[in-house]
Amino acid sequence: MPGVSAIVLAAGQSARMGGPNKLLMPWHDTTVLGAVLRSLDPMSMDTVVVSGRDREAIAALAAPKEVVWNEDFALGLSTSIRAGVAARPLASGYLIVLGDTPEMRSEVVAAVLEIAAMGGHDAIIAPHYMADEMPFGHPVFFGTAYREDLLKLVGDRGAGPIIAANRDKLITFDVPGRLPDIDRPGDLP
Numbered sequence: 041m042p043g044v045s046a047i048v049l050a051a052g053q054s055a056r057m058g059g060p061n062k063l064l065m066p067w068h069d070t071t072v073l074g075a076v077l078r079s080l081d082p083m084s085m086d087t088v089v090v091s092g093r094d095r096e097a098i099a100a101l102a103a104p105k106e107v108v109w110n111e112d113f114a115l116g117l118s119t120s121i122r123a124g125v126a127a128r129p130l131a132s133g134y135l136i137v138l139g140d141t142p143e144m145r146s147e148v149v150a151a152v153l154e155i156a157a158m159g160g161h162d163a164i165i166a167p168h169y170m171a172d173e174m175p176f177g178h179p180v181f182f183g184t185a186y187r188e189d190l191l192k193l194v195g196d197r198g199a200g201p202i203i204a205a206n207r208d209k210l211i212t213f214d215v216p217g218r219l220p221d222i223d224r225p226g227d228l229p
């Protein structure tokens with residue numbers, strides 16, 4: 041879908057990892073964040089990476105993609121969403137991508153964008169991973185109708201409240217498997 045901006049959330053503190061920044065940890069032939077960014081590459085879409093902790097290392101890893109510094113990253117996930125959305129005022133929609141999901145598949149991203157192209161400015165699109173108990177997973181697309189709501193998020197939570205308030209606009213589709221995130225050392229290969 042032309043004009044969509046991917047907002048890659050890469051500003052977390054990695055508290056559960058016990059020290060190192062999980063996004064910089066090895067993941068097969070790259071890093072956790074490198075694998076996430078690689079899954080977006082086939083779409084050739086505008087991408088902004090929101091950094092916090094280890095700003096320079098994240099920027100080096102993400103190059104040549106734009107990296108936006110979230111000076112309030114310690115205040116939680118919502119601040120990173122706000123920083124990324126604010127950096128893309130002319131986007132035709134926002135694909136919220138978690139930086140700690142290195143098993144995200146390009147074909148799932150492509151499916152989200154394909155459905156978003158038909159969904160309109162008030163669509164919310166998310167995959168449902170069939171081996172996961174959650175009703176929806178990532179990445180999540182938000183049409184431009186939610187820009188102001190995304191910019192008003194607060195606390196250490198994502199955009200769940202926007203989805204909850206607009207369940208009638210949420211479109212999900214089934215995807216085999218699951219999409220784990222990386223939180224603890226045991227989650228790494």
